[in-house]
Amino acid sequence: xxxxxxxxxxxxxxxxxxxxxxxxxxxxxxxxxxxxxxxxxxxxxxxxxxxxxxxxxxxxxxxxxxxxxxxxxxxxxxxxxxxxxxxxxxxxxxxxxxxxxxxxxxxxxxxxxxxxxxxxxxxxxxxxxxxxxxxxxxxxxxxxxxxxxxxxxxxxxxxxxxxxxxxxxxxxxxxxxxxxxxxxxxxxxxxxxxxxxxxxxxxxxxxxxxxxxxxxxxxxxxxxxxxxxxxxxxxxxxxxxxxxxxxxxxxxxxxxxxxxxxxxxxxxxxxxxxxxxxxxxxxxxxxxxxx
Amino acid sequence: xxxxxxxxxxxxxxxxxxxxxxxxxxxxxxxxxxxxxxxxxxxxxxxxxxxxxxxxxxxxxxxxxxxxxxxxxxxxxxxxxxxxxxxxxxxxxxxxxxxxxxxxxxxxxxxxxxxxxxxxxxxxxxxxxxxxxxxxxxxxxxxxxxxxxxxxxxxxxxxxxxxxxxxxxxxxxxxxxxxxxxxxxxxxxxxxxxxxxxxxxxxxxxxxxxxx
Numbered sequence: 001x002x003x004x005x006x007x008x009x010x011x012x013x014x015x016x017x018x019x020x021x022x023x024x025x026x027x028x029x030x031x032x033x034x035x036x037x038x039x040x041x042x043x044x045x046x047x048x049x050x051x052x053x054x055x056x057x058x059x060x061x062x063x064x065x066x067x068x069x070x071x072x073x074x075x076x077x078x079x080x081x082x083x084x085x086x087x088x089x090x091x092x093x094x095x096x097x098x099x100x101x102x103x104x105x106x107x108x109x110x111x112x113x114x115x116x117x118x119x120x121x122x123x124x125x126x127x128x129x130x131x132x133x134x135x136x137x138x139x140x141x142x143x144x145x146x147x148x149x150x151x152x153x154x155x156x157x158x159x160x161x162x163x164x165x166x167x168x169x170x171x172x173x174x175x176x177x178x179x180x181x182x183x184x185x186x187x188x189x190x191x192x193x194x195x196x197x198x199x200x201x202x203x204x205x206x207x208x209x210x211x212x213x214x215x216x217x218x219x220x221x222x223x224x225x226x227x228x229x230x231x232x233x234x235x236x237x238x239x240x241x242x243x244x245x246x247x248x249x250x251x252x253x254x255x256x257x258x259x260x261x262x263x264x265x266x267x268x269x270x271x272x273x274x275x276x277x278x279x280x281x282x283x284x285x286x287x288x289x290x291x
Numbered sequence: 292x293x294x295x296x297x298x299x300x301x302x303x304x305x306x307x308x309x310x311x312x313x314x315x316x317x318x319x320x321x322x323x324x325x326x327x328x329x330x331x332x333x334x335x336x337x338x339x340x341x342x343x344x345x346x347x348x349x350x351x352x353x354x355x356x357x358x359x360x361x362x363x364x365x366x367x368x369x370x371x372x373x374x375x376x377x378x379x380x381x382x383x384x385x386x387x388x389x390x391x392x393x394x395x396x397x398x399x400x401x402x403x404x405x406x407x408x409x410x411x412x413x414x415x416x417x418x419x420x421x422x423x424x425x426x427x428x429x430x431x432x433x434x435x436x437x438x439x440x441x442x443x444x445x446x447x448x449x450x451x452x453x454x455x456x457x458x459x460x461x462x463x464x465x466x467x468x469x470x471x472x473x474x475x476x477x478x479x480x481x482x483x484x485x486x487x488x489x490x491x492x493x494x495x496x497x498x499x500x501x502x503x
Contacts, residue, residue: 082485104438104440104445106447106454107437107438107447107454107455109437109455109456110454110455118437118438120438120439120440121485121486121488122485123438123440123441123442123485124442125441125442125443125482125483126441126442126482126483126484126485129482140485156446157446158446161444161446161447161448162444162448162449162450162451162461162464163444163464163467165467166443166444166463166464166467166479167444167446169443169476169479169480170442170443170444170446172480173442173443173480173482176482177482185446228446228447228448228449228454229446
């Protein structure tokens, strides 16, 4: 069953992530993804995450698709104008990619090429609209396509961002122009997430709650200070700080599993962002009771 | 004021139908280009709605505008909306001084490579040729958001500050607050189409108009 069919039939969805390498050594990433075959329903492939130069998400999505691992191709507006975005969407389709996650993208000033020209010709909402138009057999200027792509279109929402109301307004616009599922920023505060879900569930679109396994107390503090909408509660920071170095992964997994259990009955699935800890994802799924 | 053209009527009239209006008009940069006849025609067609009109050079000068607002305060109070005939800078200045009023621009500012108007201002105009200020409470998303987003915030702001430029406020949070204040939050629900860059990349477009 494909990812989009699972979304429709109500199954609890688990997605994970493949972060393309900085370079061309792709084997490790693909092997780690293979370990999750049959355990997760899709793999996001990040598009130069945090504006740091990496191997492209289109190529890696294609390699996953060739191995029978269902990719969710992330495409941002940061580096491409409307011609390139439309062309990459068409390319993705002929390369066997059926799920795309469309985002605005981080500003280049935050990454390792701060001198780069920020493109942002479209934004996440207009890009979703353009993708929907391609699926109807037309480019965004109304010109006919020879053969039309068919995608499952996804988008993101940040439940902890400044002004929940603004997030919900933008989320509704994304649904209006074709988003059929959402993945969220990492959740650590279940009460806040419940509040968000209470308001967002009325849209009737599947939402996958974001999970990042904590690696250390320092990482938690860094995210609290630098990542918008992420607030790791003090109790988790304390648990990580008190754990011996070799116990940290176990404690991080335990915290993530607790969050997953808390989210399980209030949203349609989870989206795990391993950030280099792909090897711990099978254990996390096990501890969470998801496999 | 930079070089402007009057917006199409369908962009203006539905917002102000049967409302009482006060008008600010800026002939400041008219040596460059101002569509005097088009402006007069539009203002003439609204004559029975108008509570008053202030014509002043350099709407971009915030101190001047503040004085004029005091002088015309009674007529402005009577109006339900304020219409501005000026470039994007003048519009932003008026809007910033009348935070509880709906302020609309009647003009699109045309692109003039290198020309930034006469008065230095804390407000910038991108001269995009399709002014968005009527949708954003008079706060420009092109010059105030580093990603120039048209459909709402990226979600990266922390404590109201921009992720890419932490010295600056998040433009979309300011836009949200302003629209809430004037009771126009529903404007945020509109899906904004991508900008038309052909309006600025062909510089002759505006030059031709000016030479007309």
